Amino acid sequence: MTELSVSATDADTAAAPTAPLLETKNLTRHFRIGRGFSPKMLHAVDDVSITVDRQEIVALAGESGSGKSTIARLLAGVYKPTGGEIYYQGRALSSMRSRRDQLAYRSDVPMVFQDPFSSLNPAFRVSHGILRSLKLHRPDLTRAQRSEEAERVVEAVGLTPSAEIMHRYPYELSGGQRQRIGFAQALAHKPKLILADEPVSMLDVSIRIGLLNLMAELRSSAGVSFLYITHDIASARYVADRLVIMYAGHIVESGPTEEVLANPKHPYTDLLLGAVPDPRAPLSLGVEGDTGEPPKVIDPTPGCRFRWRCPLVVDECHHTTPTLRRLGDGHNAACHVAQPALGTPPDQPSQR
Structure with missing residues (x-):
């Protein structure tokens, strides 16, 4: 079992100048279920390899239970991997174990949580979390500089007047404002990558677009990359450069967002697209083709x-686990029956 840490030295960054900002290789996380002599293992994440480049928004999409949030928690250091490795700027996170290196990594890769109502402490003013983060991750700042920086990041996420907003308690803010404060806390670290775990799923549809626009603006203005975790294909299409589809702990398809959605190669991606409501279509009670049992992830x-x-499904599907294959320009799918696009070279295993 690997331990999550990272080296933040300039030498590490210079060692791999062309490496992806964040990369996982065969990342795996299993959970033990039950006690006694015959415990079972829940395979939450199996052999997941993804990359996030600098100033890129990657959407990780799939239904509930597919393993998306587990990946976010692995990257954030909440869970330790059962197998595989995480690399940050080309350095294996398991190779460095000091508290200083862990804080440096978590400063560069903070997380914005799904629930804006429980992610802020109701006993403290909004300024408390931001100032505490600044004190922990940027100890070089004076108290006055921390106050100035806190006001700056609150304004950067579209909340004004910043001094008034920071003086409020969380219950005095709307859900959208609270979620923006979550982004402000992350932005206070001067991050390189923000892990956004379903940041708009609990918000009204009318204000979701503002949060998605905020992510795009932060990518442009602050150079921040995002791993955007969602079950909403429409929002992924709106904001993401690349789309990664997960099912039952496996990546089943990945590629440029428009290419994946315009020309899906995996039947599960087709199913997700079919589940997107179309206001022009007649009312339907279900999605055509969505039959059978839920995924089996306990000792699969x-x-x-x-x-x-x-x-x-064909006979091979019952016996051999498919691996990601290149089926187009940057477009990969893990399916035995998926056919490559015209002009694509013969089947090649893919890690992206």
Whole structure:
């Protein structure tokens, strides 16, 4: 089991100038279920390899239970991997274990949580969390400089007047304002990558677009990358450069967002697209082709984990777990029956 830490020295960054900002290789996380002599293992994440480049927004999409939030917690250091490795700017996180290096990594890669109502402490004013983060992660600042920086990041996320907002308690803010404060706390670290775990799912539809626009603005103005975790394909299409689709702990498809949505290669991606409401279509009670059992992730057997619901299942799907293959320009899918686009070279395993 690896320990999450990272070196933040200039030498480390210079060692791999062309490395992705963040990369996972065969990242795995299993949870033990039950006690006694025959415990079972829940395979929350299995052999996941993804990359996030500098100033890039990558959307990680899938239904509830697919393993998206587990990946976010692995990257944030909440969980330790069962297997595989996480690399930050080309350095393995398991290679450095000092508290200083861990704080440096978590300063560069903070997390914005799903629930804006429980992520802020109701006993303190809004300024408390931001100032505390600044004191922990930027100890070089004086008290006056911390106050100035706190006001700056609050204004950067679109909340004005900043001094008045910071003086309020969380219950005095709307859900959208609270979530913006979550982004402000993350931005106070001067991050390179923000892990955004379903940041708009609990907000009204009318204010979600503002948070998505905020992510795009922070990418442009502050150079921040995002791993945007969502079950909403429409919001992923709006904001993300690349789309990664997860199902039952596996990545089943990845590629440029528009390419994946315009030309899906995996049946599960088709299913997700079919579930997106169309106001022009007549009312439907279900999604065509969505049949079969939910995914089996407790001691799963070899084979495609989507086979119980797949309309295109073949015999090989029951015996061999598919791996990601290149099926187009930067477009990969893990499916035995998926066909490559015209002009694509023969099947090649892919890590991206």
